[in-house]
Every structure is written in C-alpha cells, then in structure tokens.
Amino acid sequence: MIKDWGGRLPMALIYPNNYYVGMSSLGFQALYGIFNSHDDVVCERAFAPEPVSLESGRRLRDFPVLAFSFTYELDYFNFARLLRDAHVPLLAADRGNGDPLVIAGGPGVFMNPEPIAPFLDAVVIGEAEPIIEPLLAVLREARDSDRRDVLSRLAAIPGVYVPAFYGFEYEDGGPLKRIHAEGPLPVARQTAHNLASFSTMSTFKAPASEFGHMHLVEIARGCHWRCTFCVATYGFLPVRQRSAQHVIDNARAGLKWNDHVGLVSATISDHTEIDDIALGLRELGVKLSVSSMRVRPLPETLIRAVAATGTKTLTLGLETGSERLRYYIAKGVKNADVAPAVDLAADCGFQRLKAYYMVGLPTETREDLDELVNQARFIKERFAAKTGRHGAELVLNVSCFVPKAQTPMQYAPQASPAELKQKLAYVRSRLQPRGIDVRGDSPRWAAVEAIFSRGDRRQAAAIAAASEAEGNAAVGAFERALREQGLSAELYARRQRTYDERLPWETVSLPNGPKYLAAQDLKASHRIERFEHELAASASAAG
Missing domain, CATH: 3.40.50 (Rossmann fold)
Structure with missing residues (x-):
C-alpha cells in the first residue's frame, strides 16, 4: 500500500x-x-x-x-x-x-x-x-x-x-x-475480548513467503488445554473464538486472490463450530489447510473436508511418545488416541503424515525416548498398512524443550546442548533406517533461546556484541560476551529456579501470576508421581 x-x-x-x-x-x-x-x-x-x-x-x-x-x-x-x-x-x-x-x-x-x-x-x-x-x-x-x-x-x-x-x-x-x-x-497484558468486532486474515497476497499460496484466517485465540510449556496457551488466555459465519466470510474475502485457505488457531479442533466451518469452506470450493492437529479430539468432518480439497499432508501435534511425559505437561492425549487418528488420515487419503515432538523435557529418560521411537515406528507401519503403500511418508519435526517465561515451566532447567544433541542423535539413529525423516532443532540455538526466554537486561550488551556477526558466529560472540560479564547459560537456562525467586519478567503481568504458575508446576510434579504409582501398582497386580 x-x-x-x-x-x-x-x-x-x-x-x-x-x-x-x-x-x-x-x-x-x-x-x-x-x-x-x-x-x-x-x-x-x-x-x-x-x-x-x-x-x-x-x-x-x-x-x-x-x-x-x-x-x-x-x-x-x-x-x-x-x-x-x-x-x-x-x-x-x-x-x-x-x-x-x-x-x-x-x-x-x-x-x-x-x-x-x-x-x-x-x-x-x-x-x-x-x-x-x-x-x-x-x-x-x-x-x-x-x-x-x-x-x-x-x-x-x-x-x-x-x-x-x-x-x-x-x-x-x-x-x-x-x-x-x-x-x-507490573504492566498488565491487554486482551482483545471481542473477536467478532474485527477480522484477522491475510491482507494481501505474498507469494514469496512460506504461506504465500494461502489466504490465512484466524478462527480463535487461546487454548484451554494449558500444556505447561506452551506460550500459545498462557500468552493468549482466555479462549475466544469467531463464529463459523465470520470465518467463512473472511475466507470468501480472500477468493479474489487465492482459493487456498489456511485456518489459524492454537487448537483448531476445539472450535465449537468446527464442523460448520469445514462444511461451509467446502461449499466455497476452496482448498483447505490446517495447522498441527491434536489427536484428541480429532474432528472427522474437518479432516475429511481438508482431504477432499486436495491437501496431501496431515500434521499431528504429539509432543512426546511417552504417556508419562504427556501427563507431566498436561497434554491430555493417550497412546490409545494415536491409532484412530492414523486410521482416519489413511481412510481420508492423505499421502503424508508429519508429527511434532520435543526432546529434553524435565525428567525425560532413555525409556521416554524409546517410547517416542516406538510410537513413530507404529505410526509409520500402521499408516503404510492402512494406505497399502509400503513407502508411506512420515516426517518428524523434533524440537528442543525451551523453558518459557510466564508458563508453569518457567522454573525448569533446560538440558545442555550436548545432552540435547545426544538425544536427537539417538532418535535419528533408530528412525532414519526405518525410512522416517527426522528433522531437529539446533541444540546450540535452542540454548540461546532459553537464555533469552528467562533473561534480563544484562544480556543487552552481549546481544549488541553478537549483532556484529551473523549465523553461528553471532552465537559464539554472544556466549563470549556473556562470559566477559561474569554471566552464563547456567545462570539463565540450565538451573532450576525457586518459587520465591524474583524474576526479571515481573515487570509485566499475564492473567496468571507467579503464584498460579508455581501451583501448576507443582501439580505437574504430582501428576508424574501419581502416574508412576499407578503404573507400578498395575505392574504389581499383573505380576
């Protein structure tokens, strides 16, 4: 313009x-x-x-x-x-x-x-x-x-x-x-309470961008699942949604330059009118894409509508293959939910599955990584069997856990880059020979992200020094400048913070303050203890 x-x-x-x-x-x-x-x-x-x-x-x-x-x-x-x-x-x-x-x-x-x-x-x-x-x-x-x-x-x-x-x-x-x-x-976070009063959608066509072939339409903000690591949840509470008609009208507005609509939300499947949205967009004749989907609930009407418009890839957000760790992060997904999701994807004609996972969560063990490996193998084999294609494609995007300010996991330590590198290598070594494409974050950059996420103003001088370089050289310059100030990744990223510690980000306030976040973090620890107790009791009864 x-x-x-x-x-x-x-x-x-x-x-x-x-x-x-x-x-x-x-x-x-x-x-x-x-x-x-x-x-x-x-x-x-x-x-x-x-x-x-x-x-x-x-x-x-x-x-x-x-x-x-x-x-x-x-x-x-x-x-x-x-x-x-x-x-x-x-x-x-x-x-x-x-x-x-x-x-x-x-x-x-x-x-x-x-x-x-x-x-x-x-x-x-x-x-x-x-x-x-x-x-x-x-x-x-x-x-x-x-x-x-x-x-x-x-x-x-x-x-x-x-x-x-x-x-x-x-x-x-x-x-x-x-x-x-x-x-x-603190300065209080502001929220747009009435999403019906405005629209959030692509304002023009930008073909030289990742989603340049799509007209993006926001359907909701926030997420009620409250996974303990997630900025999309804690940064955008409360949950609000736009009506099905509002979403359909926004999609129609983009037809003048694009017939491919991408729906945007932290949890698309939780929209109370998602079936009406899916059917309405299908009637418009647009090609439809969605961001990563929870496997529970997985709305069949939406998934079939996405497949019917020609989209070939379905992305599932699983976070971890370990049911124990999913309890810990309050994901609300069980191992038993995975097979129906894979079966639905195959039945709808999707040719490719993607899955989002994470390594480095607190308390993660080798057994947890083995569960991730086993779950990925299960998805690959079941999808191949159900589609009848031995070479059915599965891509894993594996990120490194980064503790984020203003979430319950803001107190948790991050694993070292060396540990994260080992975890990613372990997963790759067991999945790539099975024809599963594993794509991982850079552990070194994940460490920098964690330093920033829980950082303070003393980092500004190191950021200025790093801006003189680019790429990995910038990371090296940043690390050196921190050390010269007597600061370290251990201080910012790799230590457990106490609940009574003063936090640099207390200058700003989200709807849930430190006391609430600390309580949620304690609940996460109790969930793991309860899960392990129930697992041990079940094993004892079976024996």
Whole structure:
C-alpha cells in the first residue's frame, strides 16, 4: 500500500527476519492492515537485513516510529543489527528528540521484554488491537514533543511498558535482587475480548513467503488445554473464538486472490463450530489447510473436508511418545488416541503424515525416548498398512524443550546442548533406517533461546556484541560476551529456579501470576508421581 507522507504519521512496521519469514506471520500482516486503515497514518514494511522500507525505499532512520513485531526471541540479533545499520542509537537512553521511537510487540517480546529492554522505548504487552488507538493518539503528537514527555504519555496507556522507568539490582553474577519502578508494576497484558468486532486474515497476497499460496484466517485465540510449556496457551488466555459465519466470510474475502485457505488457531479442533466451518469452506470450493492437529479430539468432518480439497499432508501435534511425559505437561492425549487418528488420515487419503515432538523435557529418560521411537515406528507401519503403500511418508519435526517465561515451566532447567544433541542423535539413529525423516532443532540455538526466554537486561550488551556477526558466529560472540560479564547459560537456562525467586519478567503481568504458575508446576510434579504409582501398582497386580 503506497501513501503520500504529506500530513500523515509515518511508521515503519519491521519484522526482524527476512521477507519470506516475516510475510508468513499473520500477526504482522494484520498489523499492517490495521495501521493503514487510518487515513492519517502511512505504514510501510521493512525486513532484515535491509534498513530501508519496502514500499518507498526510505531509510528506517527517517521514520519517526519504528514498530518491531517479534514472533521469536532468536530474532534479537537481527533486531540489534537493523538498528545499528539504520544508524539509530542502539540504546534507548542515547536517543534524542530527533531520533525514532522504537516500539516492540508480539509473543517473542511481551512474555519477557527484559533482554532487549535497554534498546526499546516502549513495549506493547499482549494483544495489539485494544492498544493501537491510544498508542496512535500519543504518536501523532510525538514529533514536536520532548522525548521524556512522550515516554510518560506512552507509559500511561494500559498495556504499554516503558523500560526507562524501571531499574534493576542483581546479585553479583547472580539472580535479580529487586526492581525499582517509576511506572506501574507490573504492566498488565491487554486482551482483545471481542473477536467478532474485527477480522484477522491475510491482507494481501505474498507469494514469496512460506504461506504465500494461502489466504490465512484466524478462527480463535487461546487454548484451554494449558500444556505447561506452551506460550500459545498462557500468552493468549482466555479462549475466544469467531463464529463459523465470520470465518467463512473472511475466507470468501480472500477468493479474489487465492482459493487456498489456511485456518489459524492454537487448537483448531476445539472450535465449537468446527464442523460448520469445514462444511461451509467446502461449499466455497476452496482448498483447505490446517495447522498441527491434536489427536484428541480429532474432528472427522474437518479432516475429511481438508482431504477432499486436495491437501496431501496431515500434521499431528504429539509432543512426546511417552504417556508419562504427556501427563507431566498436561497434554491430555493417550497412546490409545494415536491409532484412530492414523486410521482416519489413511481412510481420508492423505499421502503424508508429519508429527511434532520435543526432546529434553524435565525428567525425560532413555525409556521416554524409546517410547517416542516406538510410537513413530507404529505410526509409520500402521499408516503404510492402512494406505497399502509400503513407502508411506512420515516426517518428524523434533524440537528442543525451551523453558518459557510466564508458563508453569518457567522454573525448569533446560538440558545442555550436548545432552540435547545426544538425544536427537539417538532418535535419528533408530528412525532414519526405518525410512522416517527426522528433522531437529539446533541444540546450540535452542540454548540461546532459553537464555533469552528467562533473561534480563544484562544480556543487552552481549546481544549488541553478537549483532556484529551473523549465523553461528553471532552465537559464539554472544556466549563470549556473556562470559566477559561474569554471566552464563547456567545462570539463565540450565538451573532450576525457586518459587520465591524474583524474576526479571515481573515487570509485566499475564492473567496468571507467579503464584498460579508455581501451583501448576507443582501439580505437574504430582501428576508424574501419581502416574508412576499407578503404573507400578498395575505392574504389581499383573505380576
């Protein structure tokens, strides 16, 4: 969308990764549409690594507002590099009245803004929709105002965190001691309660992106299953959904440029009108895709509708092959639920299955990994038998567990990169000879993600140092810079945190505070104890 700058507020909406990744983000596209729906706002996009806007080619330095959208913490290096290359002072404290305001939002930053807080003038905590109007009201008047006054007005907006108004004291090379706050403590997360009042869907066609062949439509937010590791649950409570008619109307709106619709939600199968949505979209004649599906419940009407429109791959979210660990993380799925899901996929004519798993969960043993291996083999063999194709394809995407702030597992330690590498190698060695494609995360990058997820402001200097390099060299520079400060991965990622420890992300508040999260973490430990007791009793009775 091209707009003249005359008399308008110019904003650069920046995704700190490349175009392919950024334009695959439905949230990024939705924000672009919302900002540009205001006639007096001109919002242009930018992506790493170029410090210029896509629409007009203007330098980012020339925009009075730089709004960054973070989906992942691992984009922090790109973010710092973009600011540096744009000749914007990296530290917010070094910016003057003529410098851009640097604002950030998205789950990659609002769960814990602290690692990059020294670089940010303001952070949107939670969902953007209820904050955009008051935010724009302040930004419209900001260009001719004193910077400190603008920050004060931003801090007065519910859900806007201004890092400059908060100070931290730490133990020497250790945890947080106390927070000094000039603003609200904590800043409360904002939620768009009425999804019926607006639509979240692709705003234009972007063929050079991962989902460029689809028109994406959000059908719901939040998840009631509350898996203890999951940001999609704890970052977006409560559960809200759009009506079937709303979803169908949004899908119809995209037909002008795309006849392939992708439904977006943390748990698509839990939508109370999912059958009506599936049948309505089938009547539209669109090709239909869905994100990963829980195997329980697995809505047959939706799965058959997806298959009938020509989609060849079905993705299942299993997390672990161990029933014990699924109890631990509150997944709500049993081993007995897997076979019916595989049978339905085969009966519908899917040619390929994908499954999401995770290694490195706390308490994980070699036996748990063996259960993952056995379950994957079972899925492969059953799918082949039911489809009659010996070479039926199964792909495993195996991620490394990362403890996330604002979830019950924020207290848990992460396994070391060496341990995670061994676990992934073990799984691969037992599945790839069986014709199962195993794709795994980088344990080293997973360790950096965990450091950021539970990090604090002392990491900012290391992030700045790492932004001078790229790829694995950036990770090395980051690790060295941490060590030079007397900090370590052990402090941030690999230690068990106590329930009474002060946490850096206490500056912001999600609906469930630390006491609730600690209680849920204790419940998880009790679930494992109960499961193991019942298993032992069952084995004793059988013997």
